[in-house]
Amino acid sequence: MLKYDFIILGSGAAGLSLLMRMIASSHFNNKKILLIDRDIKNKNDRTWCFWENKDGxxxxxxxxxxxxxxxxxxxxxxxxxxHPYQYKMIRGIDFYxxxxxxxxxCPNIDIKYGELKSVVHETEKITICLEEEELHCTxxxxxxxxYKPSDPSKKKIQLLQHFKGWLIETDSPYFVEEQATLMDFRVHQRxxxxxxxxxxVSDKxxxxxxxxFxxxxxxxxxxDTELKDYIGRFLKLDKFTIAEQEFGIIPMTNERFHFYQSGMYYIGIxxxxxxxxxGYTFQFIQKQSxxxxxxxxxxxxLSLIPTSSRRFHFYDSVLLQLLATKKLGGKEIFSRLFQRNKASRIFKFLDNETSLKEELSLISTLQTFPFLKASLQVLKP
Incomplete structure (x- = not known):
């Protein structure tokens, strides 16, 4: 029977962030750790972006x-x-x-590759069923x-953040590499x-x-159509090459996730x-790790680890309610937010780090009636 102190399922941002912090602490030097994933991580399949006001x-x-x-x-x-934040990018391949x-x-860490089918807890052992083998562990x-989406519920609001990105390259210098665009809502909202x-990432x-959403x-x-249209209309580029592509889907839901369930601690998404x-996730993963x-x-x-504040969960639910019912679009909401508030205050708010006083000040700049109506909908039993 295999003997491990810790088993980490999934080697994405959450699993690897937790494991890196374990490696950084001498406390885990003599602990046996097993990492399981279905894929070998050898592709630049995603990009993580986030803001931070110090070295991370x-x-x-x-x-x-x-x-x-x-x-x-x-x-x-x-x-x-x-200021004092910086917007940062980590490429998936560099992270992996x-x-x-x-x-x-680390000789104390093993890796197993395979599609996870189930985890069975028994009195004196754990059976991890992969597609082609079973692991019997103490x-x-x-x-x-x-992450596995839960069943739909009338009480839950569920949207998807989905995106496709092109890393484009020009023959001659074209971009101002110190200047990034956080959000451009000039695209149609159909x-x-x-x-x-x-x-x-460079001038080319x-x-x-x-x-x-x-x-x-x-x-x-x-x-592809929308990307090509945007690059032509707003970046004024007709000639470019696509060096890399990425696609992703992130759940946007007001579901209350369990940290501990069925004998496992759930991390990341x-x-x-x-x-x-x-849809921002990377920094919340770092805090949890x-x-x-x-x-x-x-x-x-581990049960003492703080979970998401009910206050911020409520704010998120209200915004999702507006987006899901289309009573107010993201373009209108985020435009008002950035027009009337400092970006640094918004970043702090979106990091769930503001005080109630700061939150009320920020919320007062938004569209009162739609937000009030959505709040009442969210509070309905």
Whole structure:
């Protein structure tokens, strides 16, 4: 029978972030850890972007940072004052390469590849069923980052943030690489809340990402059509090459996720670490990972780890209610938000780090009647 102290299911941002923090602490040097995933992570399949007001745990693999951001909404382009924050990008391939190089140096960590089918808890063992084998292990602490959508419910609001990005390249210098576009709502809103962000990584290369908050995804060709249209109309580019492509889907829901259920601790998206109203996830994963490691090192119960505040969950639910019912579009909401508030205050709010006083000040700048009506809908039993 296999003996492990910890088992981590999934080697995405959540699983690897937790494991890297374990490796960074000498407390885990003699602990046996098993990492399970269906795929070998050797492709640049995603990009994580986030804001931060200090050097972070993964700062050494940040691919690009911006201190200047633009926002295009209902009014002309607004330059955002984001000090003391910086907007940061980590490429998936850099993240994976760094993490797996660290893992190679740790003889106490094993990796198994295979599609997870089930985890069966018995009195004196755990059976992990993969597609082509079964692993019989002694009892261990399991962290599960594999997200599976729950059944629909009338009380839950469920949207998808889905996006396709092209890393485009021009023959001659074209982009101002210090200036990124956080949100550009000049694209049509026929499908629902839709915007583009543009992240120049050099004067010849930029990631252009078409993003939507809607109940369903589009046909693959529709993303390509919208990207090509945006690049031609707003970037004024006719000639470019596509160096890389990425596609992703992030759940946006007001569902209350369980941290512990069925003998496992849920982390990352599976554990509710996606900001429901924006889809930002990476920084919430980092906070949760550090809480877990701190609790384990201090021999404290993981049940004491703070979960998402009910207050911020309510704010997210109200915004999702407006988007889902189309009573107010994302273009109108975010335009008002960025027109009437400092970007640094908005970032702090979206990080769930503001005080009630700061939140009331910010909320007072939004469209009163639609938000009040949506609030009452959310509060209905």
């Amino acid at each position: 745990f993964f700062d050494h693999i940040v691919y690009k940072k911006w201190s200047q951001l633009s926002f295009y909404g209902e009014s002309p382009n607004a330059a955002l004052d984001i 390469n760094y993490c797996f190089e660290r893992i190679k140096q 009892p261990a602490i399991i962290f599960n980052s594999i 499908y629902g809340t839709s915007f583009v962000y543009v992240l120049p 290369r930029a990631l252009v990402e078409y993003t939507l 809607t109940p369903q995804t589009l046909e693959p060709r529709q993303y 599976a554990g509710g670490q996606t900001k429901a109203s924006t 550090q809480h877990i490691v701190d609790s384990l090192v201090q021999n404290q119960s």
